[in-house]
Amino acid sequence: MSRTALITGAGRGIGKACSQKFADYGYSVIIPSRNEMDLNSRESIINYISSLDCDIDVLVNNAGINPLANIGSIDFDSAGELMNVNFWAPVFLTELLAPRMKNRGYGRIVNISSIWSGVTKAGRSMYASSKAAINAFTRNAAVEFGPYNVLVNAVAPGYINTELTKQNNTPEQIENIKKNLPVNRLAEPEEIAELIFFLASEKNTFVTGQTIFADGGYSLL
Numbered sequence: 295m296s297r298t299a300l301i302t303g304a305g306r307g308i309g310k311a312c313s314q315k316f317a318d319y320g321y322s323v324i325i326p327s328r329n330e331m332d333l334n335s336r337e338s339i340i341n342y343i344s345s346l347d348c349d350i351d352v353l354v355n356n357a358g359i360n361p362l363a364n365i366g367s368i369d370f371d372s373a374g375e376l377m378n379v380n381f382w383a384p385v386f387l388t389e390l391l392a393p394r395m396k397n398r399g400y401g402r403i404v405n406i407s408s409i410w411s412g413v414t415k416a417g418r419s420m421y422a423s424s425k426a427a428i429n430a431f432t433r434n435a436a437v438e439f440g441p442y443n444v445l446v447n448a449v450a451p452g453y454i455n456t457e458l459t460k461q462n463n464t465p466e467q468i469e470n471i472k473k474n475l476p477v478n479r480l481a482e483p484e485e486i487a488e489l490i491f492f493l494a495s496e497k498n499t500f501v502t503g504q505t506i507f508a509d510g511g512y513s514l515l
């Protein structure tokens with residue numbers, strides 16, 4: 295049976311690798327750009343979802359932003375946008391799509407969290423809070439939708455070779471991070487897409503409510 299996956303933030307990075315992976319496996323892939331569905335605007339999300347004329351079997355809440363700010367210098371407009379994109383948009387999309395998955399008796403939702411939901415680093419208080427919140431939401435959604443074969447999980451990547459990592463770390467910092475990682479390298483987005491794809495596929499029949507850390511061992515040290 296052909297399945298349809300909606301993936302946010304698929305213009306680059308992990309989302310792009312994910313959309314390629316789903317397409318390779320025969321999924322119809324819906325990848326709205328920011329112009330089509332701005333995750334900072336609830337109205338934009340409603341308009342986009344109402345315009346769809348197909349059922350969504352898989353939702354990957356991937357888009358995320360991470361403007362750094364130490365406590366004492368938090369810009370609350372920027373923090374509000376971060377919370378909208380990283381937390382409220384996934385919640386809102388789940389609110390809109392999970393009841394329809396429940397009615398059809400099938401659905402898979404994968405929320406992209408972060409290592410910073412479990413461990414932390416200066417300047418990431420808002421980002422870490424948004425990602426810890428999405429882990430909690432994931433657990434709850436899994437409990438509410440489990441009886442209807444709608445499985446909900448989170449993937450918490452560590453350092454991945456994407457624009458986001460380059461934006462928040464200098465080349466020297468990235469070299470240092472690599473040295474200190476048990477696997478001595480960053481992951482490529484495709485490696486995270488593999489895990490997302492498994493959790494979102496029909497092969498996943500029993501994993502739900504989990505936050506799986508894919509971080510090359512970073513959080514062990």
Ligand SMILES: NC(=O)c1ccc[n+]([C@@H]2O[C@H](COP(=O)([O-])OP(=O)(O)OC[C@H]3O[C@@H](n4cnc5c(N)ncnc54)[C@H](OP(=O)(O)O)[C@@H]3O)[C@@H](O)[C@H]2O)c1
Binds near residue numbers: 303304306358452454
């Ligand atoms: N990279 C890492 O090391 C890392 C580590 C842990 C967790 N993560 C998480 O993994 C996910 C993907 O990260 P990434 O590194 O692949 O990010 P990325 O390369 O920066 O890409 C982010 C994507 O999100 C989209 N986006 C941002 N704001 C949006 C908005 N208001 N409306 C619609 N789309 C929006 C961007 O669209 P535009 O192209 O329009 O900007 C872009 O396609 C994020 O949730 C991130 O927090 C990443």
